[in-house]
Amino acid sequence: MKVAKFGGSSVADHAMLEQVASIIESDPDRKFIVVSAPGKRYDEDEKVTDLFIQLGEQFNSGQDYEVTLFKISQRFQAITDQLGLSDDIVARIENESRRLLRETTNTTHLTDGLKAMGEDSLARILSAYLNKRGTQATYVNPKDAGIIVNPEPGGAQILEKSYDEIHKLTERDGVVVIPGFFGYTETGVLTTFPRGGSDITGSIVAAGVQADLYENFTDVSSVYCVNPKIVNQPQEIHTLTYKEMRELSYAGFTVFHDEALIPAFQKNIPVCIKSTHDPDAEGTMIVASKEDLSQQVVGIASDEGFSSIYVRKYLMNREIGFGQRLLGILADMDISFEHAPSGIDDMSVIIRRDHIKGDKEERLKNRIKNELNADTVDVIHGLAMIMLVGEGMSERLHVASKATKAFADADVRINMINQGSSEVSMMFGIDENKVDQAVRSLYREFFLES
Amino acid sequence: MKVAKFGGSSVADHAMLEQVASIIESDPDRKFIVVSAPGKRYDEDEKVTDLFIQLGEQFNSGQDYEVTLFKISQRFQAITDQLGLSDDIVARIENESRRLLRETTNTTHLTDGLKAMGEDSLARILSAYLNKRGTQATYVNPKDAGIIVNPEPGGAQILEKSYDEIHKLTERDGVVVIPGFFGYTETGVLTTFPRGGSDITGSIVAAGVQADLYENFTDVSSVYCVNPKIVNQPQEIHTLTYKEMRELSYAGFTVFHDEALIPAFQKNIPVCIKSTHDPDAEGTMIVASKEDLSQQVVGIASDEGFSSIYVRKYLMNREIGFGQRLLGILADMDISFEHAPSGIDDMSVIIRRDHIKGDKEERLKNRIKNELNADTVDVIHGLAMIMLVGEGMSERLHVASKATKAFADADVRINMINQGSSEVSMMFGIDENKVDQAVRSLYREFFLES
Known part of the structure; x- marks a missing residue:
């Protein structure tokens, strides 16, 4: 039983989502899927989450926000059209956004609510798309998944009691698709995680369901032994221990924020960094301990x-x-x-x-x-x-x-x-x-x- | 104008004192002489200062101390006999010791007084011997030399105002012989320095008289670059800066306690470590700075x-x-x-x-x-x-x-x-x-x- 998390670049457009779906279907152990919001498709592109943040800022400062909302809808519309999904999902994004702007009186709650819309919508799209392809899948909202956090907007931390709740997800049939990046407080307020939020959700879900593996799909096929901006095509790291990972991440090294992996580390779940573009490549395993210590420096x-x-x-x-x-x-x-x-x-x-x-x-x-x-x-x-x-x-x-x-x-x-x-x-x-x-x-x- | 300090092994017997006298006479710049108490003549020998400490302990615990006092007298008698000096000096040692035991009520003052007797007596002997050889010399008691310290028995520290007093020694004719290891408090109580006490007196006198050089005569001809107990006949260090000296002394390295040199260092007086056995050898210079930095590790x-x-x-x-x-x-x-x-x-x-x-x-x-x-x-x-x-x-x-x-x-x-x-x-x-x-x-x- 595996938890697979797909980052923003892995769900940036319909083609990537087709790839993600086939990755999920290629391994029946990939039961729990955590997704980011659509990222950049090309260098000058905008991330969906940034558009949602812009929307909130424009609303709060009394500016016109219709163009931004239209951009967001268009972005999702392009995806659903190409995947042949119903227009309901996109309509829901627009309606739900307007409802949030209208009804949320607390500014930080509004910001968090809008920031989470990208992940939430993408999870709904992926779930619908998998079902359309004949793969049984269910969108599960973090509240229903049991992801309960402390009330610190933008800096949520998981509460220990969440894990028992999350474990109940294992009773569900088919693929479970959960949006990354946010949870709910005990009083039901949507609250986002700090940077690396989707990685955190994946790590929490992996810990909760006691996964055999937490696969972290990103746009690089593995972790390099040295910054590829300094050394051209450096060697890839095949296995890294948690400890090595943490030391390396100290100096701005890694492909993700190492503390995102803490929940998985604490429950001893191995982590694998893989590329969505090349899912059959070995990737980089991050494990609790390794036997072969012949390599002095990794x-x-x-x-x-x-x-x-x-x-x-x-x-x-x-x-x-x-x-x-x-x-x-x-x-x-x-x-x-x-x-x-x-x-x-x-x-x-x-x-x-x-x-x-x-x-x-x-x-x-x-x-x-x-x-x-x-x-x-x-x-x-x-x-x-x-x-x-x-x-x-x-x-x-x-x-x-x-x-x-x-x-x-x-x-x-x-x-x-x-x-x-x-x-x-x-x-x-x-x-x-x-x-x-x-x-x-x-x-x-x-x-x-x- | 130089200050020369002779350690315990350099004044252990009459033959060494003859050598010390000729070292003093060979250089008219050697005007201020600081001496330790006679040290060991052979491995199983006793240091005079240890005998004086033993004397005090025996007295304090009510034991018989006559044998110890006799041993001390004999030790000095052997020196004065061989040097052809009058018996007065040895008689004075015995009388003064008995007077201290009889009159000093404060135990720590008694300990300090006895501990200082070895240096004090040797300084009197050397001065008399130099005069006998035709070299004008004067014994100067630390009180008369102006060595004023704070009242911490066994841990005296020089008071800044001493230096002006000490400088007046330059007005004296001939060689000035000062016993090392002790000074007097402002109320006139004899008080000893911590370990390396004679080195401290030498350093203080060098600072006070603004000497051109403070020569520290010991039983090694120089400082070795590494412990000679670990490496056989290692290279000698010719020049060492204060800073290097201090760093090296950190790890139990040097021939003397580095902090003894602080008074000399503070007044920028160069120090030379020399051997009494081989006074013409170059020795090791300790200086404020050096120009030749070609040697990476000294x-x-x-x-x-x-x-x-x-x-x-x-x-x-x-x-x-x-x-x-x-x-x-x-x-x-x-x-x-x-x-x-x-x-x-x-x-x-x-x-x-x-x-x-x-x-x-x-x-x-x-x-x-x-x-x-x-x-x-x-x-x-x-x-x-x-x-x-x-x-x-x-x-x-x-x-x-x-x-x-x-x-x-x-x-x-x-x-x-x-x-x-x-x-x-x-x-x-x-x-x-x-x-x-x-x-x-x-x-x-x-x-x-x-």
């Missing part, structure tokens, strides 16, 4: 926009509580820190640059200087972090040696090395301008020369 | 007895203030931390093992677990730290690469790398049992193959 992630706060104070190492007070100032100013390498008389704290925007940087420096009597406080911008990830890393001797050689080969100076807490990753801080050459050199070292 | 230090506290909590990186609260628990329990490498969901804190003796380890674990809701808290013992130090390191690309290769070559797994705060050092955490093989491999890599 992925290289990189991210920019970091800054380092360097603090020097003579005899710092004698002063119990210095580190704590330094991090305390950061916490007090609501700045989360990434790493804090320390010397004998100095300590650096690595943070994301956007956490000290405007005059916050100066205020931070002054507080550190005055409250800790620091001799020196410097803030250095333009740092990038490069992360090597692999569960096989911990047992191998040569990872650090190969990695540092790769940086030296690429003429990249290492400003910071952070290794020692996570057994599955090693992190390097370098100049932002040198990320590409460093990543290419690391890729050569770990993926091409072995 | 020294390798290693120290054992570290433990790592590993804390894991899912979504830790989202929790602002987690690191601060973790370090806060340590500070609250009076545990100073050395390093804190962090991952995404985990953080390790490296501490010295002896900071969590007895049930403190369990209490610490429980507090972290309960107060921070950590998923996992593990304490791992048996860690050693290896430190590479060199001001030339920061500009070079290959240091990390060469170092990690050396560990791999020696089959030593790196548990932790801490680089990024200090520009002049790089630290590695490894298994305590692998220190020797790792250090030897690093020595080969950085000192033999270049």
Whole structure:
């Protein structure tokens, strides 16, 4: 029994939906289907959800919104026409949208209601289309599916008691089609999930029905071991553990937001990333653990926009509580820190640059200087972090040696090395301008020369 | 104008004192001499200061102390006899000791008074001996020299106003001989310095008289680049900066306690480590800065007895203030931390093992677990730290690469790398049992193959 989630690009037009239907029909285990709203068909295209958001904004600011509503209807009409479905679905979208605009008095509830219309309508269309093809399918609203969330519009979190409700879906016959991206509060208010919302729904449903596999269909056939914008046609990752996935996703690496997978991870459901265009390709499996640890490094992630706060104070190492007070100032100013390498008389704290925007940087420096009597406080911008990830890393001797050689080969100076807490990753801080050459050199070292 | 300090082994017997006298006479710039108490003449020998401490303990516990006092007198008598000095000095030691035991009511003052007798007596002997040889010399008591300290027995710290007083010593003719290891409080109580006490006096006098050089005579001819107990006859370090010295001394590296040199460092007085046995050898210069940075690594230090506290909590990186609260628990329990490498969901804190003796380890674990809701808290013992130090390191690309290769070559797994705060050092955490093989491999890599 599998849960298959299809992303926005996988349901962007009628042709993609035909492909989705045949993917569903090709494997009788694909019983629970979660869908996004139609995404872009081409680069300049608009996503349906963005149109719905625009509709709400125009309504709220008293602008004319008829053109937008017409665009939305046209978009769905094109799909239903080509799939040979009745006009009722499109008529319902228009009527339901007008009803929401008219009846919803709470602005955030209106926004959430409109944002969810794309997913909801697409789920109805796919269900109808499957039935038309002779595959028994039922549209199930998240409320009926048992997806109960806390009342935080745009940031919903699933309530634990939902899972028992969701499990009852297994009693239904045929294919169950559920719109992604939203749930309902205990008082029945539609509330959307944060970013990666459809992935979250898929993950929740997989956890609830205790699926054997959660298939996440997207527009790439697998996860690459390195950013394909930096390395041309890099190797694909066949198997990734949850832990590796989470470490990699830290540095803006993955095809989806890793926290979306938490519900599935917690119930130990394996996840497979697959391409809608190439459903027979192996894809990338994300599993709890793997036996073959022969590959030291499975992925290289990189991210920019970091800054380092360097603090020097003579005899710092004698002063119990210095580190704590330094991090305390950061916490007090609501700045989360990434790493804090320390010397004998100095300590650096690595943070994301956007956490000290405007005059916050100066205020931070002054507080550190005055409250800790620091001799020196410097803030250095333009740092990038490069992360090597692999569960096989911990047992191998040569990872650090190969990695540092790769940086030296690429003429990249290492400003910071952070290794020692996570057994599955090693992190390097370098100049932002040198990320590409460093990543290419690391890729050569770990993926091409072995 | 130079300040020369002679350590305990340099003044252990009459032959060494003859050598010291000729070293002083060979350079008219050696005007201020600071001496320790006589140290061991052979492995099983007793240090004079240890005898004085024993004397005080016997007196305080009501035991017979006459044998100890006799041993002390004999030790000095042997020196004065051989140097042809009058018996008055030895008689004074015995009388003064008895007077202290009789008149000092405060036990800590008595301990300090007795502990200082070795240095004080030796300074009187050296001064008399120099005069006998025809070299004008004066014994100057630390009180008369202006060495004024705060009232912390065994842990005295110099008061800033002392320096102006000490500077007046430059007005004196001939050689000035000052006993090391103690000063006087503002109310006139003799108070000893912490460990490395004679080095501290030398450093203070050098700072006060604005010496051109502070010569620290000891029994090694220079500082080695690596522990000679691990590597046979390692290379000598010719020049070391203060910063390098301080980083190296962190890991139990140096021939003396680095903080003893702080007074000299603060007044920018260069320091030279020399051997009394081989005074013409170059020795090791410790300076504020050096121009030649071609040598990447000047020294390798290693120290054992570290433990790592590993804390894991899912979504830790989202929790602002987690690191601060973790370090806060340590500070609250009076545990100073050395390093804190962090991952995404985990953080390790490296501490010295002896900071969590007895049930403190369990209490610490429980507090972290309960107060921070950590998923996992593990304490791992048996860690050693290896430190590479060199001001030339920061500009070079290959240091990390060469170092990690050396560990791999020696089959030593790196548990932790801490680089990024200090520009002049790089630290590695490894298994305590692998220190020797790792250090030897690093020595080969950085000192033999270049």
